[in-house]
Amino acid sequence: MGESNEERKPKKVTLIVFSGEMDRAIAAFNIAVGAASMGMETTMFFTFWGLNILKRPNARSKASGFIRKMLSAMSPRGPHRLPLSKLNMLGIGPVMMKKLMKKHSVPGVVEMLSLARQSGVRLIACTVTMELMGISKEALIDEVDSYAGVAAYLGEATHSNVNLFV
Amino acid sequence: MGESNEERKPKKVTLIVFSGEMDRAIAAFNIAVGAASMGMETTMFFTFWGLNILKRPNARSKASGFIRKMLSAMSPRGPHRLPLSKLNMLGIGPVMMKKLMKKHSVPGVVEMLSLARQSGVRLIACTVTMELMGISKEALIDEVDSYAGVAAYLGEATHSNVNLFV
Amino acid sequence: MGESNEERKPKKVTLIVFSGEMDRAIAAFNIAVGAASMGMETTMFFTFWGLNILKRPNARSKASGFIRKMLSAMSPRGPHRLPLSKLNMLGIGPVMMKKLMKKHSVPGVVEMLSLARQSGVRLIACTVTMELMGISKEALIDEVDSYAGVAAYLGEATHSNVNLFV
Numbered sequence: 001m002g003e004s005n006e007e008r009k010p011k012k013v014t015l016i017v018f019s020g021e022m023d024r025a026i027a028a029f030n031i032a033v034g035a036a037s038m039g040m041e042t043t044m045f046f047t048f049w050g051l052n053i054l055k056r057p058n059a060r061s062k063a064s065g066f067i068r069k070m071l072s073a074m075s076p077r078g079p080h081r082l083p084l085s086k087l088n089m090l091g092i093g094p095v096m097m098k099k100l101m102k103k104h105s106v107p108g109v110v111e112m113l114s115l116a117r118q119s120g121v122r123l124i125a126c127t128v129t130m131e132l133m134g135i136s137k138e139a140l141i142d143e144v145d146s147y148a149g150v151a152a153y154l155g156e157a158t159h160s161n162v163n164l165f166v
Numbered sequence: 167m168g169e170s171n172e173e174r175k176p177k178k179v180t181l182i183v184f185s186g187e188m189d190r191a192i193a194a195f196n197i198a199v200g201a202a203s204m205g206m207e208t209t210m211f212f213t214f215w216g217l218n219i220l221k222r223p224n225a226r227s228k229a230s231g232f233i234r235k236m237l238s239a240m241s242p243r244g245p246h247r248l249p250l251s252k253l254n255m256l257g258i259g260p261v262m263m264k265k266l267m268k269k270h271s272v273p274g275v276v277e278m279l280s281l282a283r284q285s286g287v288r289l290i291a292c293t294v295t296m297e298l299m300g301i302s303k304e305a306l307i308d309e310v311d312s313y314a315g316v317a318a319y320l321g322e323a324t325h326s327n328v329n330l331f332v
Numbered sequence: 333m334g335e336s337n338e339e340r341k342p343k344k345v346t347l348i349v350f351s352g353e354m355d356r357a358i359a360a361f362n363i364a365v366g367a368a369s370m371g372m373e374t375t376m377f378f379t380f381w382g383l384n385i386l387k388r389p390n391a392r393s394k395a396s397g398f399i400r401k402m403l404s405a406m407s408p409r410g411p412h413r414l415p416l417s418k419l420n421m422l423g424i425g426p427v428m429m430k431k432l433m434k435k436h437s438v439p440g441v442v443e444m445l446s447l448a449r450q451s452g453v454r455l456i457a458c459t460v461t462m463e464l465m466g467i468s469k470e471a472l473i474d475e476v477d478s479y480a481g482v483a484a485y486l487g488e489a490t491h492s493n494v495n496l497f498v
Contacts, residue, residue: 011486011490013486013490016193016330018189018190018193018332023350023380023381024350027348027350027379027380027497030460030482031482031485031486034481034482034483034485034486035486038483038486040486040490047193048189048193049189049251065266065269067262067263067265067266067269068266071262071266085381096399096403097399099399100397100399100400100403100464100465101464103397103399104463104464106460106463106464128196128272131270131272132266132267132270132272133266149200150196150197150200151200151204153197153200154177154179154197154200154201154204154206154328157327157328158177158179158206158327158328159327160328161489161490161491162486162489162490162492162495163328163329163330163495164330164348164495164496164497165193165330165331165332165497166350166497182359182496184355184356184359184498186418213359214355214359215355215417215418231432231435233428233429233431233432233435234432237428237432294362294438297436297438298432298433298436298438299432315366316362316363316366317366317370319363319366320343320345320363320366320367320370320372320494323493323494324343324345324372324493324494325493326494329494329495329496330496331359331496331497331498
């Protein structure tokens, strides 16, 4: 492939995490942690339901307004309680999947989040969705590196070798 | 970064909009409008359920055949009536989300579609899906720039800096 | 666009197929077959529910453990039996969609899989998910080119012109 200059620059991976489902989150974290551990600059940009992954489990929602309060009440709080995109079966699916992962020593979302931090993955929370859904910075975990909008995302993405929307 | 020639060319963003859900459509339009307003060449390629976003609200379906007629009857007609991917709750979710967006002055899909046009985003409708689902050109809004298949998509995508499947 | 060296290298397309739904599978195969027939190096990396597409229809599951057995029993076996992401209607949707595709000579997932093989698309199955879900190599079709993890994926993806997560 011998791309000289191109080859020498560290590769860059940028993921949009739109979904708040356990299976999709695990897929995203697997790619991110894999990339970071291979020395790539890796950024995860959490938006919409993906923000649920970054929620502090015991934070009280300060959402104001009826609709935001309902949205907050109906959304899973933190990486422990994410649904599955398939076979969710009113919450039995995720419990089974978590057991299966534990048994086979496959890290779950909580462990992946901490692995991502350790391996240098940058975690960015989308300010537009936070504003819309009434999610304050205090409702999110400390590990969030920055809060940014679409311009910041595009700044990263246009210089990335791999861009995915999960 | 200083990539000389590479840097001087305008950046290019190409999105496949496969989903016909309000939240995913909003995410796609946010990226597209953001990119276009930053001077990037931006193309949205609508396929499958994503074509529902481009439907003329008051167009009569000319779909022939029982299955196509059913598909047409069961699909939302235009950007006003898209479901949510989560918390749809038989249509209450989208109504609440639209209220929330209005209250916080976040543009909805209808406004985003018009913003996309104004900022120069190219809208392409996938001819294979149109043919399959019996969607005629007349059923889609005038703002569609062109009708094309996978070869045209790949022509764009292989020269894009950011490719996403939404 | 006169990119000299860059232009002369064959373009490369790499798709992650995460979803096991008929409509998303068809979209992925359309892109892959299109790309391969235009002379691009095309790789499909099947993970999570996407592995259902590669299952041998008549293979007996050798999954061990209660949860894996349940997962296996509840997952569609092979490309004949995939659900739709929308309008699935307890399985009526996919039947209708298949009829519609047949009528309009649009190839279904089974035909697309064989087209993909003929046009040189590489099919890779994700070993991490196989291990987790207890899917053995014998449960998958012979057409799988290789079994690999995230490092192999990233090796491909960082040299691809088009990366998508479907």
